[in-house]
């Protein structure tokens with residue numbers, strides 16, 4: 001697996017995280033709660049199903065998407081709290097349904113890329129932790145939370 005393959009995985013992770021600013025803005029405008037437990041269940045079910053169809057152990061992909069969702073909620077909370085403090089809101093966010101549709105596509109692409117990396121023999125071992133953490137870019141995400149995403153990614157494995 002080339003570095004390009006890994007770059008693509010982190011590009012998709014970053015794209016997913018970047019949507020959270022707009023989602024936070026939409027929810028602030030519509031006064032919706034950040035957390036939507038039913039949507040989270042749908043995301044996890046869908047990810048595990050797709051992973052299983054590919055040949056990735058579903059229980060190993062679950063914690064990775066849980067870590068992404070956890071980071072997503074944290075980012076939304078931080079944006080909303082920043083805006084509240086400064087009495088500003090981000091205007092004209094995209095529609096939530098549209099953003100969720102894009103997130104579903106990103107999730108599927110992520111699973112596909114992870115699968116390709118794993119069958120190519122890519123090892124996401126501890127020696128790569130530092131460089132992978134550096135590949136996650138988000139102004140609202142601390143090193144600790146980036147590490148949680150990377151640790152969950154390292155546990156993803158192919159079905160036997």
Ligand SMILES: O=C(O)C(=O)C[C@]1(C(=O)O)C=C[C@@H](O)C=C1
Nearest residue numbers: 023034035036039040043069072
């Ligand atoms: O779809 C949303 O409403 C989101 O905020 C995105 C997301 C996710 O990461 O997929 C994050 C938090 C919610 O609890 C549900 C889903």
